[in-house]
Amino acid sequence: MSFAARTKKEVTLITQKTCCDQAELTAILQQCGIIRAFDEGKLVLDVAIENAATARRIYVLIKNLSDESLEVLVQRKMRLKKNNIYIVRMRAGVESLLKKLNLLGQDRCSIAQEVGLKRRNSCCKKAFLRGAFLASGSVNDPDSNSYHLEIACHYEAHAQGLCYLMDEFSLKGKMIERKKGFIVYIKEGEKIVDFLGLIGAHQALLHFEDVRIVKGMRNQVNRLVNCETANLNKTIVAAVRQLDNIRFLEKEYGLERLSPKLRIVAEMRLQNPDVTLAELCRLLPDQVSKSGLNHRLRKLDELATTMKNQMGYLEEQTGALADRLV
Ligand SMILES: [Zn+2]
Incomplete structure (x- = not known):
């Protein structure tokens, strides 16, 4: 299992307050939630993810915030690495969940604002970063050639929101445009350690520090x-x-x-x-x-x-x- 996968698995075991559940799920839905609207006005939510532990986490987070039943589907990617893709599907109560998360009727800019400016609790800000990392983040093994942690975003406003949040914790996140969307990344070993600490990945942090000290x-x-x-x-x-x-x-x-x-x-x-x-x-x-x-x-x-x-x-x-x- 890669260092990134181990880090994700570790943070999916964290238990937290409802406010933080909401923040974490908001970040995840922003990155990899798909909402489909049907003629009758019914909304279906799909959250697709490759990492099994994260899929389980998403299931638990939604369950903590909603009484509706959920489906979990497994698809096998036909090309490339042939990884499984897990889809957590919600067929009922989508609207009320989105309302609870303050995601309904918001455009992208106001979501970024909400992330950066309005979400005042420090616990929730950390949970939001954790969610973003779980949904589309990656971190190099400290043994590899360079220190690198990144979170991919589809939209610039999301990436800006993440940079803003990282700034609040002095993480020095930087943003770059790629072919498919935007990347928020951290290059400094010390800041990656801080990030791992913030999102509650303490085992990963210790491993990272061990390697960093030996390297140093x-x-x-x-x-x-x-x-x-x-x-x-x-x-x-x-x-x-x-x-x-x-x-x-x-x-x-x-x-x-x-x-x-x-x-x-x-x-x-x-x-x-x-x-x-x-x-x-x-x-x-x-x-x-x-x-x-x-x-x-x-x-x-x-x-x-x-x-x-x-x-x-x-x-x-x-x-x-x-x-x-x-
Ligand atoms: Zn909180």
Whole structure:
């Protein structure tokens, strides 16, 4: 079962107040309710959904709000993934249910307003988000490449209403137009966690956080390793350059012409090209600190660079150095 399916299954088990039942069902009907009117003025409501747990939830929600009997039909999709489609059908009492949900006679804009502005109870706002997610929402497994939660809407006004509601909980929902309608989505891991908490998917939230923490640690370790590697590369480049310069001085200048302090360092470095600075310090006969040794190596570098500049040697030499590092 996918993470999204598990999340849905979890929230379908929540029990809540009647006001919240109404809010949740309103959101579900907005997304996937179909009302057909017959000549005699009779209304039939179909709610079609692929997720079995959500279908059961819809059945229970309607039952909590109406005494009328309901049918449940199962259709098998002929193409694509061949999933089942569950249809909860209400043949009687549709009008009074829609009235109760304040859905009758409203155009889309006023529904969006109702969602965003008039529905004051925080519990109901959360229930509304839960309903929208159950009806047409999806969330990536936190293990996947990117964090993503989305709710698909047929109409722009619904999507705007959802964005407005999400804003109230600082969820930073964004909206985008697709070929078939609109998508409201959340990309930030932290905000997805907040959303899961709001709709009461606490198991899903814990799983999401677990994965996120492990991922975060892995990223931090990678960053540290990259950082260490970068520093190591810098050290290697410096060491190669020093050695190169000393060899240059040996060939073009003569180490015997250097001051004794520089000469001993140059000779020791040539004899021990692979040792670290600290080890080189220990190898030197006079007591030299690491910074003292660095200072002398820098002097050798400067001397070599000045000479190379004078000799027009630099470009050729740096090219060769770069080749060796590749
Ligand atoms: Zn409520």
